[in-house]
Amino acid sequence: MTDPILDPEELSRAKAELRQRMARQREALAADTADAANRLAMHLSGAVAPSSGTVVSGYWPMRDEIDPRPCLTALWSAGCRIALPVVPDDKQALIFRAWEPDEELVPGPYGTSEPGPEAEVVYPTLLLVPLLAFDRRGRRLGYGGGYYDRTLAALREWQTIQAIGVAFAGQEVDAVPAGAHDALLNGFVTEAGFIDISE
Ligand SMILES: Nc1nc2c(c(=O)[nH]1)N(C=O)[C@@H](CNc1ccc(C(=O)N[C@@H](CCC(=O)O)C(=O)O)cc1)CN2
Numbered sequence: 146m147t148d149p150i151l152d153p154e155e156l157s158r159a160k161a162e163l164r165q166r167m168a169r170q171r172e173a174l175a176a177d178t179a180d181a182a183n184r185l186a187m188h189l190s191g192a193v194a195p196s197s198g199t200v201v202s203g204y205w206p207m208r209d210e211i212d213p214r215p216c217l218t219a220l221w222s223a224g225c226r227i228a229l230p231v232v233p234d235d236k237q238a239l240i241f242r243a244w245e246p247d248e249e250l251v252p253g254p255y256g257t258s259e260p261g262p263e264a265e266v267v268y269p270t271l272l273l274v275p276l277l278a279f280d281r282r283g284r285r286l287g288y289g290g291g292y293y294d295r296t297l298a299a300l301r302e303w304q305t306i307q308a309i310g311v312a313f314a315g316q317e318v319d320a321v322p323a324g325a326h327d328a329l330l331n332g333f334v335t336e337a338g339f340i341d342i343s344e
């Protein structure tokens with residue numbers, strides 16, 4: 146299947162439209178999906194078993210994002226180090242700072258919550274990535290900052306990482322409009338199961 150080649154303006158318009166539609170869709174999913182966070186954690190543990198000491202990044206949920214905290218607690222109990230993203234001042238890649246369940250966070254840009262500057266900077270090899278929409282080819286639509294695209298590209302420059310999108314099953318679409326910068330994910334976990342993206 147080949148996708149139409151969109152010029153940069155059409156691409157950003159297509160992404161903006163999908164962002165609006167999927168924000169509404171996600172709001173409805175968050176209201177209607179019972180016990181999503183625990184079902185999500187069950188499917189993640191069935192699909193990945195990182196060794197003790199693996200640095201795993203999550204996110205602190207905002208708006209109607211599915212809550213990954215039961216996943217993070219389970220990984221932490223299995224001996225993983227947990228990290229959360231921090232938006233840097235220079236708008237480049239995200240950095241990640243170590244976090245343990247129950248540790249206090251500080252307010253970050255765009256309404257995010259992040260570990261404070263005293264928390265150690267770490268480099269995750271397994272990333273749980275928030276999103277608005279995804280497709281079966283591994284594409285993801287975020288809020289439009291391009292942060293995860295730059296971050297995944299930078300991490301992949303020097304190590305093998307596994308990037309797993311985290312979403313409600315109803316956030317899947319036929320095709321996320323994508324350009325050359327868009328980093329592909331290795332899989333998705335939802336409250337309904339794990340989707341492995343194999344090349
Ligand atoms: N929970 C969570 N934490 C996260 C992310 C995320 O997607 N979810 N991020 C993922 O990158 C980073 C924060 N990036 C963000 C980038 C933009 C917006 C945002 O609100 N964008 C506006 C438009 C902003 C503008 O142009 O001024 C919007 O969506 O309305 C939010 C977070 C790091 N932490």
Ligand SMILES: Nc1ncnc2c1ncn2[C@@H]1O[C@H](COP(=O)(O)OP(=O)(O)OP(=O)(O)O)[C@@H](O)[C@H]1O
Pocket residue numbers: 160285286287288289290291292293294295298326327
């Ligand atoms: N690797 C990159 N290098 C330079 N610019 C990039 C890169 N990745 C993305 N961008 C730019 O960032 C902007 C936003 O990208 P995009 O719309 O794909 O964000 P997103 O994936 O929805 O958001 P996010 O990753 O923050 O959740 C675009 O203008 C894009 O050109």
